[in-house]
Amino acid sequence: MRGRHRARQVVNFLNLSTPLGLLIAVIGRARVRRGEHGLLYAHGYRVRFPVAGAFTVGNVVLTAQREGYLTGALLRHESRHATQYAYCVGLPLLVLYVLAAGVSLVICGHPASWNVFERLAHLEDGGYQRHPVRWRRRALDRAGRPQSESLPR
Numbered sequence: 001m002r003g004r005h006r007a008r009q010v011v012n013f014l015n016l017s018t019p020l021g022l023l024i025a026v027i028g029r030a031r032v033r034r035g036e037h038g039l040l041y042a043h044g045y046r047v048r049f050p051v052a053g054a055f056t057v058g059n060v061v062l063t064a065q066r067e068g069y070l071t072g073a074l075l076r077h078e079s080r081h082a083t084q085y086a087y088c089v090g091l092p093l094l095v096l097y098v099l100a101a102g103v104s105l106v107i108c109g110h111p112a113s114w115n116v117f118e119r120l121a122h123l124e125d126g127g128y129q130r131h132p133v134r135w136r137r138r139a140l141d142r143a144g145r146p147q148s149e150s151l152p153r
Contacts, residue, residue: 001038005037005038006038008038008082011090013059016090017058017091017093018057019058021040021056021059021062022040022042024042024047024062025060028045028046028047031043032060035061036075036079039059039060039061041061041067041070042062042063043069044064045062046064053065053069053126054069054074055078055081056078056082056085058090061075073122073125074125077121077122077125077126081121084117097115097117107134109134113128113130113131114131114133
């Protein structure tokens with residue numbers, strides 16, 4: 001394991017985000033095992049919230065899917081969220097994430113598309129699409145152009 005992953009692992013344990021992730025895994029009756037980059041994978045999560053293919057709390061990546069689901073771009077996306085917990089001193093990230101999701105909803109009607117945390121974790125790696133801002137979408141609709149031409153990068 002690289003030093004940065006070990007440091008993230010220690011920081012997220014001390015800031016209590018990883019213990020919270022493990023508690024959520026137990027409540028959701030997920031099977032926890034060690035994964036790559038100092039992460040813990042919690043497969044078989046049974047609670048229907050949040051609605052996502054996978055989500056991260058501290059260094060714990062939770063998913064309702066079977067083992068083998070957390071690979072490639074999705075795993076890199078969730079790993080970036082684990083790093084965000086370390087940078088945000090753990091649990092404050094939860095409040096900041098909800099606020100960012102609210103801002104994104106106001107901007108485009110989707111909680112992830114303009115969420116700064118999802119964008120920093122590489123939005124597309126997490127399976128999210130980019131949505132245009134509402135006021136731009138309305139202006140383009142009035143101009144008669146299809147929305148697919150107006151998606152910002």
